[in-house]
Amino acid sequence: MSVSSVVETEAARPTAAASSTSPFYWSVRREIWEYRSIYLAPLIAAGLVVLGFFVRAAHLPALVRETENLPPVAQMLRLAVPFSITALAITLTGLIVAFFYCLGALYNERRDRSILFWKSLPVSNTTTVLSKVFVALAVIPAVVFLVTLATQLIMLLIGTAVLAANGVSAATLWANWPFVKMAALFAYILVVMILWYAPIAGWLLLVSAYARSMAILWAVLPPLGLIIAERIALDTSYVADLVDYRLNGFMSLAFYYKKGMTLGDPLALATPAHFFGSPGLWSGLAVAAALIVAAIWLRRNREPI
Amino acid sequence: MACIEAKGLTKTFGATTALAGIDLKVEEGKILGLIGPNGAGKSTLLNAALGLIPYEGELKVLGRDPWTARDTLMRDVCFIADVAVLPRWMRVHQALDYVQGVHPRFDRARAEAFLAKTQIKKTSKVRELSKGMVTQLHLALVMAIDAKLLVLDEPTLGLDLLYRKQFYDTLLNDYFDHSRTIIVTTHQVEEIQQILTDMTFINHGRIVLDCSMDEFETRYVELTVKPDNLAAARALGPINERQVLGRSILLFDRVDREKLAPLGEVRTPSIADLFVAVMTAPQGAAQ
Numbered sequence: 001m002s003v004s005s006v007v008e009t010e011a012a013r014p015t016a017a018a019s020s021t022s023p024f025y026w027s028v029r030r031e032i033w034e035y036r037s038i039y040l041a042p043l044i045a046a047g048l049v050v051l052g053f054f055v056r057a058a059h060l061p062a063l064v065r066e067t068e069n070l071p072p073v074a075q076m077l078r079l080a081v082p083f084s085i086t087a088l089a090i091t092l093t094g095l096i097v098a099f100f101y102c103l104g105a106l107y108n109e110r111r112d113r114s115i116l117f118w119k120s121l122p123v124s125n126t127t128t129v130l131s132k133v134f135v136a137l138a139v140i141p142a143v144v145f146l147v148t149l150a151t152q153l154i155m156l157l158i159g160t161a162v163l164a165a166n167g168v169s170a171a172t173l174w175a176n177w178p179f180v181k182m183a184a185l186f187a188y189i190l191v192v193m194i195l196w197y198a199p200i201a202g203w204l205l206l207v208s209a210y211a212r213s214m215a216i217l218w219a220v221l222p223p224l225g226l227i228i229a230e231r232i233a234l235d236t237s238y239v240a241d242l243v244d245y246r247l248n249g250f251m252s253l254a255f256y257y258k259k260g261m262t263l264g265d266p267l268a269l270a271t272p273a274h275f276f277g278s279p280g281l282w283s284g285l286a287v288a289a290a291l292i293v294a295a296i297w298l299r300r301n302r303e304p305i
Numbered sequence: 306m307a308c309i310e311a312k313g314l315t316k317t318f319g320a321t322t323a324l325a326g327i328d329l330k331v332e333e334g335k336i337l338g339l340i341g342p343n344g345a346g347k348s349t350l351l352n353a354a355l356g357l358i359p360y361e362g363e364l365k366v367l368g369r370d371p372w373t374a375r376d377t378l379m380r381d382v383c384f385i386a387d388v389a390v391l392p393r394w395m396r397v398h399q400a401l402d403y404v405q406g407v408h409p410r411f412d413r414a415r416a417e418a419f420l421a422k423t424q425i426k427k428t429s430k431v432r433e434l435s436k437g438m439v440t441q442l443h444l445a446l447v448m449a450i451d452a453k454l455l456v457l458d459e460p461t462l463g464l465d466l467l468y469r470k471q472f473y474d475t476l477l478n479d480y481f482d483h484s485r486t487i488i489v490t491t492h493q494v495e496e497i498q499q500i501l502t503d504m505t506f507i508n509h510g511r512i513v514l515d516c517s518m519d520e521f522e523t524r525y526v527e528l529t530v531k532p533d534n535l536a537a538a539r540a541l542g543p544i545n546e547r548q549v550l551g552r553s554i555l556l557f558d559r560v561d562r563e564k565l566a567p568l569g570e571v572r573t574p575s576i577a578d579l580f581v582a583v584m585t586a587p588q589g590a591a592q
Contacts, residue, residue, distance in 0.1 A: 019409055026406030034394050114392035119357060120384050123407050124376035303358070 023123045027131035028139065031105070037097050038135065039143050045093040046151040049086045053155045056082075060159055060173075061166035068172055079176040082155060087148050087186055091193075094144035098136050102204035105132040106299055107215045113304040129205065129296045136201045141190045149183055178266070185266050189254070192275060196250035199284045202291030209298035212305050245280065253278045306368060308333045308454055308486040309354055313362035316349050316510075323349040325510035326362065331503070333453070334483040338497055339490045340580055341507035347490045348386075350507065351458050354488075355384055367453055380409060383447045386458035391439055393432035397425055404446050416449035419479075437468035444472060448480045455480070457489040461496075469493065473500055494576045504576060506583055514583055526557045526565055527574035534568040541565070545582030556582045 032038055067075045106129070109115040118128065156177065160170040204219055211218045226239045254275040275281060307330050314327040323346045331337050341347050353360040356375030364371060369378050391400065397420070405413045420427070423441050431439055440460065447455065461469040477500050481487060491497055504521065506514040516524065530538045530553050539546070541564065543555035556574055557565065565571050574582075 019405070019411070021407050021409050023407045026403050029406070030395075030399070030403055033396075033399055034392065109392075112393060113390050116357070116386060117391055119375070120355070120379060121404065121407050122376050122379040122409070127376075301359070 023127050024131055024134075027123060027128055028134055031132060031135045032139065034108075035101055035104075035135075038101065038140055039147075041093050041097045042090050042143050042147040045090050046086075046147050049082075049089055049151055050154055050158075053082055053086075054158060057158055057162045060162050061168045064163060064168055064172050075172070076176045079173060083152050083177045083182070086151050086155065090144055090148045090151065091190075094140050098140045098201065099204065101140065102132075102136050102201050103208050103215045103219055105136070106205060106209040106295060107211055110302060110304050115304055125296050125299045129209075129292060129299055132205060133201065133292055136205075137194050137198060141194050145187060145190055148186060152177070152179065152182070181265070181267055185270065188267075188270050188272065192250050192254040195281060196246075196284060198288035199291060200246065202288040202295070205295045206291045206298065209295045209302060246284065249280055250275070253280065306333065307331060307365075308335070308367060309488075310365045311350075311354075311363065314350070314353065314364050315361040316346075316353060316358065322510050324353070324360070327507075327510070327512055329505065329512060329515070331486060331488065333486050335502045336481065336487045336489070336500055338494070338501040338504040338576070339488055339507060340494055340504060340576065341490075341513075342584060345508045346510040347507055348458055349510075351384070351386075351456055351488070351490065355382065355456060381453040382456065383450050383452040383454070384456035384458065385440070385443050385447055385460045386456075387460065387462040391431045391443055393430070395431050396427070397429050397431075397442060398427040400431075400442065400446060401427075404450075408450055410451040411446075412449045412451065416445045419445040419448060419475075437464050440464060440468065440472065444475065448475070453485060455485065455487045457487065457491075459491055460489070461491060461493065469496060473497060476500075494580060498576045501576075506580060508584060514579075521576075521579070522573050524559055525574050525579055526560060526562055527572050527578065528555045528557065528565045528569050529553075529572075530555055530569040538565070538568045544586055545578075547581075 063078065067078050070078070109118060156174065156179065159173050163170045163173065207215050207219045223239065223243055227237070227243065230236055230239050254271060255269050256271045256274070257269055309329065309331040311327050311329040314324055314329070315322075316324040325346075327346075327350060329350075339347050339350065349358070352358045353364060354366050354371055356366075356371035356378055359372050366378060367381050371378055395403075401413060401416060404411050404416075420442070423438065423445075425434060425438050425442055425445075431442070434442065444460075461472050464472070473496065476487070489497060489501075501518055503517045504514075505512055528538060528543075529549075532552075535553055538553075538555050541557060541560050544558050545556040547554050556578065562571055
């Protein structure tokens with residue numbers, strides 16, 4: 001075909017105006033479509049918590065009357081329990097969801113061969129993998145945060161209504177769960193966990209991009225094998241300590257608590273300067289970045305299973 | 306500009322050679338049938354052209370290197386492969402939203418107009434659709450994209466005759482114009498014979514035959530020979546001979562029809578018959 005005829009046919013066809021696109025946004029949307037547990041699981045956990053609180057609500061007036069004469073710390077320890085448990089339960093749910101999400105994110109699309117459909121569209125591997133990182137480290141924590149706050153608010157309202165119906169003042173209840181401060185503290189905990197657990201998310205995504213089957217074994221067995229091999233061969237536990245540090249190490253970096261400290265201001269427990277200055281955080285983030293780059297490389301090279 | 310240009314394109318998987326030095330040039334505006342037995346290297350060739358696998362040798366698709374420029378290349382290239390299934394969890398309206406959201410050349414109204422002619426509901430999930438409907442949906446998405454190259458790898462595998470016929474009719478009537486290029490592989494060769502402009506036979510990772518349909522029609526002649534003339538016909542050097550209902554059918558390459566006409570019935574062979582002849586012939590005999 002000559003150049004002139006190419007030009008002609010190009011001109012003859014009404015060229016559809018290239019519409020604006022946002023591949024990253026739509027890649028995130030499609031993750032939420034596909035993995036509905038991202039929001040369903042925290043909502044179900046929240047529903048169970050509210051149900052449990054509702055059943056126990058009949059005991060609330062008696063509990064508040066009992067605690068009114070206790071010192072503030074003991075009072076808070078007893079009245080704040082349901083609210084902290086709520087945050088704990090929904091956060092744990094979010095962690096489990098994020099764990100399985102990362103493990104499936106680059107594996108399922110290869111197993112059901114839809115990866116070829118995704119790759120038939122002008123979306124780069126980098127955009128795709130980063131959208132999955134974003135879901136694991138931003139969308140899921142955001143869902144956990146919002147669902148937890150909504151749940152705690154509903155519980156406060158149920159509590160207030162029950163107390164009012166029994167002629168007990170709700171002031172003690174609200175005083176022992178300072179909602180806004182607790183929300184700020186919770187946001188801080190979530191940010192700390194996101195940053196601290198980023199290399200774990202990176203590792204799971206890499207396994208997800210690599211495994212041909214049973215991704216969960218690839219994720220768990222290598223560290224476990226290293227721990228056992230090290231214990232037998234060298235009688236040391238460096239790998240085990242490293243894993244333990246990565247799972248739990250953030251607590252002692254991000255918070256400071258001594259027995260007998262007053263709990264008057266929960267935010268006073270946070271030590272962000274200590275956390276953000278710790279080498280453990282930054283080395284972890286560097287490892288996370290390397291693992292994500294490797295996952296992008298693998299997605300480009302791996303074929304459907 | 307050639308739509309696809311390959312020189313010495315090679316791909317090996319471990320010890321097996323999938324592509325053993327392919328030289329191929331596909332001009333714009335062609336409908337090329339890529340024909341070969343299972344494991345011949347068709348899909349590997351297409352995967353290389355779509356930037357799905359790395360390769361050795363030279364390959365340019367629309368002037369770009371598909372391996373390094375896949376994401377931009379996909380603005381101008383679409384593909385439907387039997388193996389590139391639409392995600393089963395996706396709803397039809399989600400598929401429309403997503404493609405509209407990521408593809409700058411997607412015309413949603415066009416896709417919706419096409420879907421309106423089918424039984425597909427917008428709220429259905431892909432897993433609820435029949436295989437024929439999934440292909441219709443995929444075709445609706447692809448036809449609404451103003452692409453320069455469309456690659457179809459066994460697009461109608463597992464579909465019944467009605468869907469297959471409708472698929473190619475739609476493609477030809479509503480999609481193809483001479484500024485687009487289509488490459489198609491299928492085992493149902495006879496169904497696409499009428500729509501092709503060019504064909505390429507591939508076997509053992511090599512191109513065995515590469516010609517336009519015009520050339521095919523003038524070059525190859527099939528002769529249903531009268532029994533008495535069999536010896537005379539054989540003397541003209543057929544590339545293949547087969548028996549059908551007790552009669553010998555001989556296939557000739559570049560033999561004058563005038564010479565053959567007195568020996569029996571002469572006609573243009575089907576691609577399928579030529580394919581069998583070429584694939585069973587000694588290497589290079591048909592070139």
